[in-house]
Amino acid sequence: MSVNFASAVLSNAILxxxxxxxxxxxxxxxxxxxxVNLGLxxxxxxxxxxxxxxxxxxxxxxxxxxxxxxxxLAANLLFGYLVIGRGANQLAAGLSxxxxxxxxxxxxxxxxxxxxxxxxxxxxxxxxxGFDALVWLGAPTALIIWWLLxxxxxxxxxxxxxxxxxxxxxxxxRPDLLQYQAVAFGGLLGxxxxxxxxxxxxMSWDEGMTAGRGxxxxxxxxxxxxxxxxxxxxxxxxxGAEALQLQLQARGARFSPFLMSMIPYLLTLAxxxxxxxxxxxxxxxxxxxxxxxxx
Amino acid sequence: xxxxxxxxxSNDIVRAxxxxxxxxxxxxxAALALFALLLLIDGKDPLRAYRDTLRSVASSYGFSELLVxxxxxxxxxxxxxxxxxxxxxxxxxxxxxxxxxxxxxxxxLHCASLPAWQLLPLMTALGFAGGALWALAPxxxxxxxxxxxxxxxxxxNYIAPLIVSYFVFGPWRSSDSASYPQxxxxxDAARLPSLFGTRMHPGLFYGFICLAIYGFxxxxxxxxxxxxxxxxxxxxxARLGIPVSGYMITAMAVAGGIAGxxxxxxxxxxxxxxxxxxxxxxxxxGFLVAWLAGRSIVxxxxxxFLFAVVSSMGDVLQITQRVPYAVVNLLMAxxxxxxxGQRKKGSAR
Numbered sequence: 001m002s003v004n005f006a007s008a009v010l011s012n013a014i015l016x017x018x019x020x021x022x023x024x025x026x027x028x029x030x031x032x033x034x035x036v037n038l039g040l041x042x043x044x045x046x047x048x049x050x051x052x053x054x055x056x057x058x059x060x061x062x063x064x065x066x067x068x069x070x071x072x073l074a075a076n077l078l079f080g081y082l083v084i085g086r087g088a089n090q091l092a093a094g095l096s097x098x099x100x101x102x103x104x105x106x107x108x109x110x111x112x113x114x115x116x117x118x119x120x121x122x123x124x125x126x127x128x129x130g131f132d133a134l135v136w137l138g139a140p141t142a143l144i145i146w147w148l149l150x151x152x153x154x155x156x157x158x159x160x161x162x163x164x165x166x167x168x169x170x171x172x173x174r175p176d177l178l179q180y181q182a183v184a185f186g187g188l189l190g191x192x193x194x195x196x197x198x199x200x201x202x203m204s205w206d207e208g209m210t211a212g213r214g215x216x217x218x219x220x221x222x223x224x225x226x227x228x229x230x231x232x233x234x235x236x237x238x239x240g241a242e243a244l245q246l247q248l249q250a251r252g253a254r255f256s257p258f259l260m261s262m263i264p265y266l267l268t269l270a271x272x273x274x275x276x277x278x279x280x281x282x283x284x285x286x287x288x289x290x291x292x293x294x295x
Numbered sequence: 296x297x298x299x300x301x302x303x304x305s306n307d308i309v310r311a312x313x314x315x316x317x318x319x320x321x322x323x324x325a326a327l328a329l330f331a332l333l334l335l336i337d338g339k340d341p342l343r344a345y346r347d348t349l350r351s352v353a354s355s356y357g358f359s360e361l362l363v364x365x366x367x368x369x370x371x372x373x374x375x376x377x378x379x380x381x382x383x384x385x386x387x388x389x390x391x392x393x394x395x396x397x398x399x400x401x402x403x404l405h406c407a408s409l410p411a412w413q414l415l416p417l418m419t420a421l422g423f424a425g426g427a428l429w430a431l432a433p434x435x436x437x438x439x440x441x442x443x444x445x446x447x448x449x450x451x452n453y454i455a456p457l458i459v460s461y462f463v464f465g466p467w468r469s470s471d472s473a474s475y476p477q478x479x480x481x482x483d484a485a486r487l488p489s490l491f492g493t494r495m496h497p498g499l500f501y502g503f504i505c506l507a508i509y510g511f512x513x514x515x516x517x518x519x520x521x522x523x524x525x526x527x528x529x530x531x532x533a534r535l536g537i538p539v540s541g542y543m544i545t546a547m548a549v550a551g552g553i554a555g556x557x558x559x560x561x562x563x564x565x566x567x568x569x570x571x572x573x574x575x576x577x578x579x580x581g582f583l584v585a586w587l588a589g590r591s592i593v594x595x596x597x598x599x600f601l602f603a604v605v606s607s608m609g610d611v612l613q614i615t616q617r618v619p620y621a622v623v624n625l626l627m628a629x630x631x632x633x634x635x636g637q638r639k640k641g642s643a644r
Binding site: 038078081082086088089091092093095096097098099100102103104105106107110207208211212215216218219222256258259261262265266268269272273 | 333337384386436441442445446447449450451452453454457458460461464465576579582583586618619620621622623624625626627628629631632635636637
């Protein structure tokens with residue numbers, strides 16, 4: 001019974017945490033380049049609605065995921081243009097992307113409320129339960145991003161752009177181009193994250209269905225101390241709290257689901273409190289500041 | 296006594312204001328055109344939507360509804376503008392509004408026997424306290440340099456509606472409607488009276504009174520001067536002996552309280568009870584109102600009016616063209632994106 005329970009919680013956590021994992025990894029890369037995108041929630045919503053719509057129209061969840069990643073990329077490039085190209089305030093630009101995503105996804109998804117799709121099919125590996133392809137690719141993606149960021153020249157340049165754009169510039173890199181790449185990549189992953197929610201997890205579209213996951217992802221980046229490998233752990237912890245609540249509910253535990261739903265948010269706050277003190281050592285030094293070029 | 300210099304500067308202000316107004320009009324027109332394009336792509340009729348909105352706003356009922364909507368926008372915008380003067384970013388107006396509504400409801404339900412002249416001030420105070428508490432923690436964490444207030448206020452936005460849901464589905468659930476979870480209806484003494492037979496209510500005065508106090512404090516008092524100094528350079532201010540932490544915590548708490556009053560006005564005047572989905576994102580809209588208004592105090596009611604019109608267009612779209620209300624967020628985003636795109640690289644904001 002208890003083994004059953006634990007495995008149910010764990011498999012649910014892995015499944016529901018996948019969207020969080022991808023979105024957080026995307027945001028992490030963006031932040032490593034010195035940009036904070038508060039609009040991740042909106043990007044995820046766009047990914048979720050476009051992914052669902054494309055899956056519904058074409059009948060192929062893989063096309064849906066692809067379309068969602070491209071939509072996320074395009075939306076984040078708009079954000080990147082404002083922040084990098086026009087030197088706009090990052091928080092305000094991020095929040096307007098939140099509204100953009102809320103509105104655009106409601107427009108795109110409006111006619112698909114209540115529609116039914118065939119979700120992302122499980123890929124069976126020998127001896128293990130069937131998860132879909134995106135779940136299997138989640139942890140490897142984190143590993144690849146870690147390798148790209150910390151073991152390649154381009155990753156070093158990208159991190160330099162996040163620590164001190166002037167230094168990256170002096171070393172012969174174009175910080176703005178590096179940041180554009182980071183933002184595009186982050187949007188792609190944000191779109192995938194949103195799409196996993198609608199195409200693989202709930203297999204439905206609902207207005208505002210990301211329910212704050214975009215913001216949790218931003219907090220998770222801090223929780224993971226800007227390290228992609230810790231993001232895997234963090235995403236599991238956070239989705240695990242949610243999965244535990246759902247399983248306890250299903251077993252008729254007698255407490256309010258609303259109080260349980262608070263746990264991931266409270267956990268995030270607690271994590272921020274806990275890490276907060278020595279945050280400065282881990283955060284990219286130029287995070288949130290705009291680079292105006294070196295004259 | 297007006298000197299020449301002050302006269303020229305006031306002329307400059309008039310000119311700058313006129314330019315500002317022209318810019319706002321151009322931006323709004325551009326945004327409307329872009330939004331119309333998006334609606335067209337979706338197969339809707341934007342011209343009809345705009346005409347319907349205009350007709351609705353021009354009717355006396357529609358106009359009074361606009362004023363109803365301005366109240367929470369004014370208050371939530373002030374909840375952003377005040378901490379912004381210290382360089383703090385309060386994105387938590389939404390959660391603060393919910394907590395204000397929650398506490399005010401507690402007052403309305405548990406002290407229902409009080410007369411209106413005692414109950415309404417009590418509820419207002421409780422609403423203020425609820426919002427203030429909700430912003431106090433982020434203020435303290437920021438002042439202690441532990442957690443950035445942007446992230447903490449955002450996260451609290453998701454917790455507050457859950458608390459409201461907990462009460463509405465749980466302890467406060469009204470027995471007279473089994474299907475729709477809501478608190479029992481407030482007694483008459485707990486309702487802000489409506490004005491002129493519309494849904495307009497004295498909450499509007501809360502908005503303008505708070506705005507006036509905000510303007511006075513910022514421009515005419517030492518507090519305002521010191522807060523602006525902190526916003527300019529908090530480190531230098533600290534070295535000058537200004538209690539920076541104290542100001543940050545107080546400003547956040549007061550700002551949260553103001554948003555909480557907006558929540559009180561919503562439950563007391565509009566809903567007459569606590570419901571789970573109380574606000575269509577007033578807190579976030581207030582952020583955008585304050586951001587667009589910048590440091591201008593007059594800009595806040597102007598932008599609040601603009602957003603009230605936009606939000607009433609959301610209703611019109613939903614009713615006449617079956618477009619989800621949330622689509623109207625797109626129009627707000629387009630306005631903002633144009634504004635953001637206009638700022639030149641390297642400018643201050």
